[in-house]
Amino acid sequence: MALKIFKTAKKLIFTSREGLRSASDNGGYVAFVEQALADPAVFAQFKQSPVYQQILEHTSETQARQYLEIIAAQTPQFQTLWDKFGINDLVGGANVLRFSEYCRLSPSTLRYVKVASDLVHLFGDSLRGAHVAEIGVGYGGQRLVLDQLFPFKSYDMFDLPAVLGLVSKYLESHLLQSCYQTKTLNSHDGAKAYDLVISNYAFSELPTVVQRAYMEKVLKQSARGYMTMNSGTPDSLYAAERMSLDEIRSIIPNTRVLAENPLSYPGNYLLVWG
Ligand SMILES: C[S@@+](CC[C@H](N)C(=O)[O-])C[C@H]1O[C@@H](n2cnc3c(N)ncnc32)[C@H](O)[C@@H]1O
Structure with missing residues (x-):
């Protein structure tokens, strides 16, 4: 209907x-x-x-169950927070499924919770009061899920102008604990230092010239990074016309390549630093 x-x-x-x-x-x-x-x-x-x-909100129930297992093992403290994470399914017609008596969430929200679990696992309490940038933010679901966990000092959300309109409409439907700002790459002067940059299936989907601009203005300015990558290697979905993993690592030498778990597409990987 x-x-x-x-x-x-x-x-x-x-x-x-x-x-x-x-x-x-x-x-x-x-x-x-x-x-x-x-x-x-x-x-x-x-x-x-x-x-x-086609672009977002396509996480499957099978993937969601895999995310749940990892979240339970990696961050057992999240088991009491399902109600809080459910905030991300209140607006926009989410496909909510029942995974247990207490966990009723959409598969896509569970993907955002899994990213939050990775961030807690990798960086822990150092993210309290952090200045964060996210590149390619969708409708702001990752931001809303992270708001349930971390009191960030600032959170700059980079995307296309119309998409940032949707982000504002979506986030303003809720009451946030901390804050956010929407930005395009062109509107940002590149002077701000970040504690963390996040970019999942987004920086890696940009053409090389735009990636290099984000590299200069945002990635290089960030002490830590967490990015889900679907480009950069010959095995990647986007194997051509993107920065190579070698080029990225020549600019940010302390990056680690981790497995994307569960693997959402052959050739994907996580790029983490800090
Ligand atoms: C596949 S979606 C991923 C969204 C989100 N990171 C997630 O994990 O659900 C790619 C995102 O990149 C955004 N995007 C496209 N062009 C962009 C650009 N030039 N700068 C920043 N974001 C862009 C899209 O609007 C979309 O939000």
Whole structure:
């Protein structure tokens, strides 16, 4: 029934000119985001849109169960926090599943909780009061999940202008414990030092020239990093026209390559530093 509200967009909308577009800047995605911004009925169900689910909100139930196992082993303290993490399923028509008596969440929210679990495991309490940047933020789900755990000092969210409109609409539907700011790469002067940069399936999907700009303005300015990568090696989904892993490591030498667990696509890996 909900699907009736999703009208096929009449035209494709690209944010950047050819050569500067990420894999997700494919015309249909931004056109849909603009529909969700213009029509409250579409916003109320945006997570159910097939066009949107090509880019985000496509985590499977099987993957979700694998995330749950890792979260339980890595951060058992999260077992009392399912209600809090459920905040990310209140708006946008999330596909909520029942995993146990206490854990009723969407698979995509569980993916964001797994990233939060990794951050606690890797960096622990050093993230309290941190200055954080996230590149390629979707609708802000990772931000909302992290807000249940860390009182960050600042959280700069980098994405395309229309997508940042959706982020503001989504996050302003809630009451956050700390704060956020939305930014485009061009609007940022690169002077700020960060304690952590996060970028999952996002920095790695940008063309090389845009990656190098983010590298200069954000990645190099961050003491720690956590990025899920689907480019950079010959085995990657995006094997061409992206910075190579060797080039990234020549600029940020203390990076570690970790397995993406569970592997969401062959050739993916985590890049972590700090
Ligand atoms: C596959 S989604 C991943 C979203 C989110 N990190 C997650 O894990 O759910 C890729 C994200 O990159 C964003 N993106 C596309 N072009 C971008 C750009 N030039 N700068 C920053 N983000 C961009 C998209 O709008 C989208 O939010």
